[in-house]
Amino acid sequence: MGAVTTSKEPKQDRSRVTRQRLLEAAVACLAEHGWAGSTVSVVAERAGVSRGAAQHHFPTREDLFTAAVEYVAEERSTALRALAPSGPTHRREVVEAVVTLYTGPLFRAALHLWVAASDEEQLRPRVTELEARVGREAHRMTVELLGADESVPGVRETVQGLLDMARGLGLATLLTDDTQRRNRVVAQWARILEKVLD
Amino acid sequence: MGAVTTSKEPKQDRSRVTRQRLLEAAVACLAEHGWAGSTVSVVAERAGVSRGAAQHHFPTREDLFTAAVEYVAEERSTALRALAPSGPTHRREVVEAVVTLYTGPLFRAALHLWVAASDEEQLRPRVTELEARVGREAHRMTVELLGADESVPGVRETVQGLLDMARGLGLATLLTDDTQRRNRVVAQWARILEKVLD
Structure with missing residues (x-):
């Protein structure tokens, strides 16, 4: 943004706040009502914004x-970047954080969008492109946080499998609160991962 | 069914065939059009069955x-039961077979139903109960096929994590054909599992 302020800034700020509120409302709608129940009107009303805006x-x-x-x-x-510095002693913490990214309302909203995109031709290419980008970023950050060496054969696939497991654990929480089981699975696989990566 | 035949059998057979066709059509509809596009009328038409029937x-x-x-x-x-006899030498085959159960149109149909059930109060309890049953059965069979000893601490959670990974891999195939990556992940995780279970 730089240090120079202009008279346009308050308007830009308002616009940014409106955009942010719309995005937050859209995510909440998707997570709660799915794609079919999420229209621009519903989201605008939830955000307290006019349909025109x-x-x-x-x-x-x-x-x-x-x-x-x-x-x-x-x-x-x-959220992932904000984690403590990486290193072998923090691996369990990293695995827990990665799994947390795939549970909760944020992942739930993404899940609804994926399923909708799999049937809607208009949505599909955008969501596919976005998912590929998010997937690459999550992989890159997980490798970094785990301090994993991808030049070692199998390490890349080990991390990918971990992210797939996190996604599957997220899916399991869709219908029931599965926290206790999940915590035990995460603890065990963090132990396994430590052995494999060392 | 027993060895005694009655005159009712042909009618029962027809009824069974109709039921089977409806179920297959319902699965195909869910996988292709999602919950919103899957009504009894659409399924009946696809199955070539009257709406009344x-x-x-x-x-x-x-x-x-x-x-x-x-x-x-x-x-x-x-499909899982039909697999070759279990044993340590067949573990990679078992992991591959488990992952196959969570990819393809059958899992895709189940996924659509889960997501729909997460928003539809009428559907939710049934699908939740069904999913819990299916999950237990898949776990039991996977343990058996892997020849895993669940009395050893951690083994239960190891197998659960494998099933979660399979579910996550199934989710990844929803938008893109991800077969090559999946095969590499499965090969690596089968190796890890062999080490952990031995």
């Missing part, structure tokens, strides 16, 4: 929801 | 689709 920011429903999932992805990445 | 077998949409997912679960269990 919502459409100024996001001309189509697809624009709004892909932006919402991109926002979720960025939030999840920020 | 469909409603005779399944009075409500929820009846039809929970029966369809139960049918899918049984098909998947049968």
Whole structure:
């Protein structure tokens, strides 16, 4: 943003706040009502924003929801980056944090969007591209945080499998609160991962 | 069924065939069009069955689709049971077979139903109960096929993590064909599992 302030800033700030509120409302709608129940009108009302203002920011429903999932992805990445410095002693913590990224309302919203995208031609290419990008970023950060050496054969696939497991654990929480079982699985696989990576 | 035949059998056979066709059509509809696009009428038409006959077998949409997912679960269990005898030398084969159960159109149909159930109060308890049953059965069979000893601490959670990974790999195939990556992950995790279980 730089140090120079202009008279435009308050308006830009308001616009940014409106956009942010729309994105947060879109994520909450998707997580609670799924794709079918999530329209621009519903999201605008939830955000306390007029339909016109919502459409100024996001001309189509697809624009709004892909932006919402991109926002979720960025939030999840920020959460992962905020973790303590990596190193072999922190591996269990890293595994726990990665799994946390795939549970909770953020992942739930993404899941609804994926399933909707698998049937909707208009949505599919955007969500596929976005998911590929998010997947690469999550992988890169997980490797870094685990202090894993991908030049060693098998390490890359070990980390990928961990992320797949995290995704599967996220899916398991969709219908029931599965926290206790999940914690035991995570503890065991963190132990296994420590042995494999050392 | 026993050895005694009665004059009722041909009618029962026809009824069984109709039921089977409805279930197969319901699974195909769910996998292709998701929950929103899957009604009893659409399924009946696809199965070449009258709407009345469909409603005779399944009075409500929820009846039809929970029966369809139960049918899918049984098909998947049968496929798993049909595997070669278990034992340490066949473990990679078992891991591959388990992952196969969580990819392909059968899992895809189940996934659509889970996501729909997470938002639909009428569907949720049935699908949750069904999923718990299917999950227990998949776990039991995987333990048996792997020749895993669950009295050893950690073994139970190791197998659970494997099933979660299989579920996550299934989710990854929802938007893109991910076969090559999946094969590499499965090969690596099968190696890890062999070491852990020996």
